[in-house]
Every structure is written in C-alpha cells, then in structure tokens.
Amino acid sequence: MPRISPTKMAILSAALELGAVNGISGTTMEQVAERAGVAKGSVYYNFSSKDKLFEELLTTGVSTLAETLSQARQSAAGFAAIEAMVTDMLTLIAENRALAKLMASEIFRTDRAWQDAVQTLRREAISEIGTALAPLVPAATSEPSRLLMAGGIFGATLMGGLEWLLFSPETDVAEVSAAILYTFSGKLAA
Template sequence: MDSSSAHRRGNTRRKLFEAAVTLIAEQGFSSTTVDEIAERAGVAKGTVYYNFASKTVLFEELLRDGIELLTVALQQAADETAARGGRRVDALDAMVRAGLEFIARHPALTQLYVAELWRTNRAWQPTLTQVRRKALAVIESVLRQAVAEDEVSTEIDVPLTASALFGMVLVTALDWQSFQPERSVDDVHAALSRLLQGRIGGGGAR
C-alpha cells in the first residue's frame, strides 16, 4: 500500500471511529447497526467490512485507538514538563490537564470506555485491559521518578496512586461534561491541581 492509499484508509477509519462512537454512545452497541455506522460516516456498507471484520472488531479498535491517543497526550505532557526543567509533580499536574483536555474533546469515547472497562464478559475486555495498562504505565513512571527524586514520600503505593489519578481525571471529567458544563477546563484543572499538590506534592517533606 502506497502512502496516499494508507492516508486515505487512515482517514476512512477515523470517520468510521467517529461515527461508531457517537452512535454507540447514543443508543448502545447492540442497537447500533453497521448500516447506521456507514451512513453516519458517509461511506458504503462494504467499506466498513473492508476496514474491519465485524462491528465488534470496529468497536474494539476504536477503544484501543482512543485510549492510545490519550496515552500519547499524557506522555507528551510529561515530556514537555521535563524539557522545561519542571518537577515530576509538575509533570503529573500537566498530565491531569492533558487528560481533561482530551476528554473534553472526546466525551463519548470516554463515556464508553468507562462503561465498558468492568464488563468482563465483553469480547474487547482484554484489549481495554491492555490499553489501560499502557496509560497507567506512563503515570507510574513519573510517580517512580518523583519518589526517586524525593518529591513524594517513599511510602506511596505507586500502582494504586496511578490508578487513583487516572480514575480521578476520568470520573471528574465525565461529571464536569454531564452536570457542570458551564465550568471551564481551567476551573476544573485548578480544583484537581490543588488536590494533587496537597495530597501528593506535599509528600516529599517527611
């Protein structure tokens, strides 16, 4: 496949992801048909099957793609903070901001991810577990560096704290989007930043 063909296929897959995620968020996975996804995306039904073996595979891949994009955003926030010479706690704060901004851009994806994560009978559950692990690994890496550099207490439970931070951002952002949409990302970030700095950032002074 040449670069132009790959680019076109990438654009088609992106359109299918966007169509599927909005439809499934609106009416559920079982009620959403391939015909509806194709129509919403503005492509032929055969195009869906050319790119994905089934509706299940499409949904699994869109969840994987979305959370991997979130993971990239978290890593970029950490890297940019490090490049500026910031502390590891500052990197965590930047990651919180990046997570909020990502979720504000992709609320339907986040809603579906949270809804599906604990449904262990789903075909895509192993994929969700895998991509969740990648996202948490980014946060855990920064936390371990913070411990090593004496920014936070050595008593901190790194895996559990990473999960708590990840979950805090997901749930807070969904609550914000659903029930407090009048609040700005700056407002929400400031509240989480104060919590982060107080509970984690102050841990180094033992």
Template sequence: MTTSPSGGSTAGSADAEKKLRPGRTNATKQKLFEASMDLIGERGAAGVTVDEIATAAGVSKGTVYYNFGSKSDLIAQLLRHGVDILMARLLSVRDDSADPLAAMEEMIGQAMDFMAEYPSFARLWVSENWRTPSEWQDTFAELRGRLLAVIGSAIDGVAAAYPVDPGVSRGSLETAIFGACFVVGLDRQTYNPERTREQSVAAIMASMRGYVVKQPPAQA
C-alpha cells in the first residue's frame, strides 16, 4: 500500500493534519467531494461506482484510494465536509440579543440558501440519515447532534424572550424545524422551483410563531 494520507474518519471535522503538505491532495479531495456530492445525491450512495466518481472528478481510480481509504470513508468525510459548510453558515448568524425570532428567521434563511446551493448534499443526507444499520450511523449521530444543538440554542433564545407553549417539547420542535428545512428546501428544488426563498422561510417560521403563545402565558 502507498503512504495514503486518507484523513481521520472520526476527526473533529477540522482539518487536523492538513499542513503536512499542501500538495495537490486538498485540491484533489475538493474535486472528489464535489463530484461525489453530485453523483451520490442523484443516484444514492449504493448507486454510484468509484470509477464514476473518479472520472467525474477528472482523476484516476487509484487517486480515490490514495486520498480515501475506501468508498465508505469517502462518504463519511463527505458528510463531515457538508456539515462543516452548513454549520459555518448557521453560526454566521449574529446571536445578537435583539430579536431572537428574527435570528431564528435568518438562520432558517441560511439553511434554505444552503439547500439551494448544495441540493445534492441535502439529498444524500435525507437518503442515508435514517437507515437503521448503516455504515455511517455514528457519523450521522454526531453530526446531527451538532446541528441540532445550534437550532436548539436558537429555540432557547426565543423561549427566553417570549412566552412559549409548554406543551411543545424543545426536542421535537428542533427535529420538526430541522427536518422541515431539508424537506422544504428539497421540495422547492425538485417540484416547486417557482417558490421563493421567503415563502419557504415563512412556512417554516410558522411553527416558531405557533410555539410562542398568543395570549400572555395562560397560567403555567
């Protein structure tokens, strides 16, 4: 076997040993990420061959196995890569103590932009996320937790500034909003391209507005 760098599968997503040699690897990895994102998003992880990915990236099959240990490892790193991008966008929303509801809205807007820009990643996510015994179970659990934490803290912000319905659990609401972002974004891409970003955001925000109670807290 050659001296493949391969990259840590369970690394903290930050590029740990990137600096060893800038070389061409990072550019190659990037190309492989982009190519495989599209292909896998379209036909599913199992429906795409390594040869196809290599060809689409303008690279040889050997290079794939030089940069990644396996097809499975490539996909795991691809998931981290996508989540890193999404996380960066979500965290770019200033958590100013102004209106937490507005912050939430901006976050959802960022998510919608991400879905529009990386629809293939969104497809990959929803395609593989809920598979029961999956090779990426642990990867998904970790990444999902990281994303939900961000949404959760945004919800907390709202709950701290407004009276909210105690009958709605934070966890379920996180899930509903998180999932709605993916689904609404994908649906727009696939079936309703005429729908605007604002319409989509408004539809998802409806659940937040329903979360804050109409009348001042009944009594609870």
C-alpha cells in the first residue's frame, strides 16, 4: 500500500467535507481544488476523474463499515453480537459524521459509476449481520428472510444514526444505541 501524498490527502478530505454538505453531484472539481488549496489540474493529476475520486472515498468508507461489523460480530455470541454490531456501527457513524452522511445518501442509489463497488460492500455488511442472526432464528428460516431481517437491522441502525446526527446530535451514543436496541428487545410487543 503506497502511502498517500499530502496533496492527495487534502483532496480526499476536501471532497469528503463538500460531498457531505452539498452531495456528490452538487460538488464540483473546481470547489474541491479550491478547498484543498490546489489547482484543478492537480486534482486530475491525482484522480483520473470525479467518479474515481468519490469511488475511492465511498469504497474505503463502506469497507471500514464492513470490517467494523465483522469484528463486532466476532467479539460476542448470540444476541450480544447483534448488540455489539449496532453499537459499534453507531460509534463509527459518530466518529465520522461526514462520511456517514455521504454514504447514506449514496447507499440506495443504483445509478452511479461506483454502484457496483458500493453495493457489493453493502451486501457484505448486511450478510455479516445475517451471519450473526443465523443462530437466533428458527432453523427453517429461509436465506432471503434472514437477509431481509439483517437489512432491517442495518436500516434501523443507519436511519437511527442519521436521525441522531441531524436532529439530536447532543444525545450520547449509549442512549442512541439503547433506543435502537430497545426495539429489538421484544419489550414493544410485550
């Protein structure tokens, strides 16, 4: 892994901040260059296209998420594994809010150059949750059903995390995590 030059770093960082606020198609290469403190030519020297630039940002982001979920799953057993995954995912969202916003706005899209890479990693993340669910559901549960449940847990955590960042950012991660997990505890249905 060749280490990243300061210029490349500045460009990625500028693209991330601008993309989180204005969206990707609302961000121009001109703006990225300006914010990174370099000329547009330098941006294109480091990234062959706008698509490649944001693809790098998104794939490393989603890849980190998948890795986080994988480690959380292995850190505990049974339902505690689900609890760890939800909590760690929320922590990750909190630690990298800009990236979380950017990913959330792109994760449902199927019309982008980088869709394949992002969708593959999204499925990886969801099937990581699916694996943790395996011992918790009836043996007869179909694979698609288990992935639907996993998708639901993923969606609940993501939407809860976004709701948190956008509307009650002062709330502690533990409280957010507790709220999301409460819905899976069965106490609602009791």
